[in-house]
Amino acid sequence: MQLPGRFLWQAYRAVLGPDAVPTASPFDKSRLTWRLMRLLPAHLHDDGFAPLRHFLGDDAQTTPTKLFQLAGQIADLFDQYQVYRADWLDDWEHGRDVLCDELRGSSSHLPTDQCWQPRLWRALLDDVGADARQTHRASVHRAFLELAASLDQRPAGLPCRLVVFGISSLPQQTLEALTALARVCQVLLLVANPCRHYWADIIEDRELLRAQQRRHAGKPGLPPEPRFEDLHQHAN
DSSP, rough: OOOOOHHHHHHHHHHHHHTTTOOOOSSHHHHHHHHHHHHHHHHTTSSTTTHHHHHHHHHHOOHHHHHHHHHHHHHHHHHHHHOOOHHHHHHHTTOOOOOETTTTEEEOOGGGGTHHHHHHHHHHHHHHOOHHHHHHHHHHHHHHHHHHHTTTOOTSOOOOOEEEEEOOOHHHHHHHHHHHTTSSEEEEESSSSSSOGGGGSSSSSHHHHHHHHHHOOOOTTTSOOOOOOGGTTOOO
């Protein structure tokens, strides 16, 4: 029994080969934290890094603990981007400092106080070097999907049957990987409510109307709903 993230990394290695996918990625959150702690002081005075300078104040040199905490928060943010916003990382890697919205087929410019994110991501890619810069999860996942689409037999290292249970939701990246693996493995999803129909469809219209009217009123000054491209900008 394994958690989805660990299993998927093993699946990437099984399909792409151990030479293409290392046992542990330099972009894993724990490794990113230490790398960022080393890189951040050298970039704090670059354009766009004012929010980080403001957060650290004069503590970057005198209080390593605060720098470590900041590095850990950014590492967690980039770790989530690799799973949930791989499209952003791809744009940033190629110098496009935007927030793309694949659902609507549009993109928007980064807020001024967030411009440090793509610049720091490119600094990380440069720091790991040419041989390792494509070993982050977003890049490996893309290569995995391309190769898995042409598989006609199960590679060694992959189980003949894969059972997913005890999970209420899965990222799109994980669902894409499971779909690709279903070409050569039996994939079983054990969900709490196994139904092909949307449960809310059996609710009477008048009940839906009452539920809509019972919703809390929006707070003054806030939009009626958040912008899609902002949902993962600050992580959790």
